[in-house]
Amino acid sequence: MKSDDIKKDYESGVDLVKKRYLPKGLDLLKQIEDFSPELADVIVRQGIHEIWQNKTPSLSMREKELMVLASIITDNTVQFEVALHTENCLLLGVTKAEILEMLVLLTLYVGQPKVLNCLDAVKLAFANFDEHQKK
Template sequence: MNDDEKTRDYNKAVAAFAKRYLPYKQPLLKTIENFSPELADVVIRHGLYEIWEEMTPLLSYRDKEIATLAALITDNTVMKEITAHTENCLIQGMSKKEVLEILTVLTLYIGVPKIINVMDAVKQAFENYDQHIKNKG
């Protein structure tokens, strides 16, 4: 892949990110880029474009967000990401009730303590999303 193709794909990833994340998350990409252009290439171009856009065309964004949220909750170490991907589930049309049902199912596989541990992150996502909707309207 030449540099022009990498730049094109990077820019497509930035555009896709803008559609999938709440506005307050938009500066994150520039923060990653300023910290390390190499890390930005892996996270943004490869992760957000190649994997999310090109390599997984059969899965909807909603499906990808459900899988991502379940994986992050199972890991149980990155609360900011759990908040962000809960918000993304809502952006993709999931209801809060559906998110809560994901938590209920996960209790069988990862245990109640991990679900209790993520409750604040999920509540924060609900609040952020509600505020976003209120600000739009």
């Protein structure tokens, strides 16, 4: 792949990040870019551009984001990501009621402790989203 194509694909991924994330998501991307441009490339160009945009065209962004949120709640190790992807769901039109119902459903499949462990992150995301909506 040519250098210009790589740059174009990376910029396409960044554009999607700008649409999907509240400002703190962009701050996180800048931190990753500053820390390791190679890691940023894997996340943005290969992950967001290639997989989110090109390899999964049948799924809407809303559906993808709900799947990601459910999977990271199941993993139960990345609370920051739970908050970030909860915010993304809300930005894509998923309602708080739908997210809460997902938590109820996940309790059946992944267990009460995992769901309870993510509640603070979900509450924080709800508050961040509400604050963002006021602006």
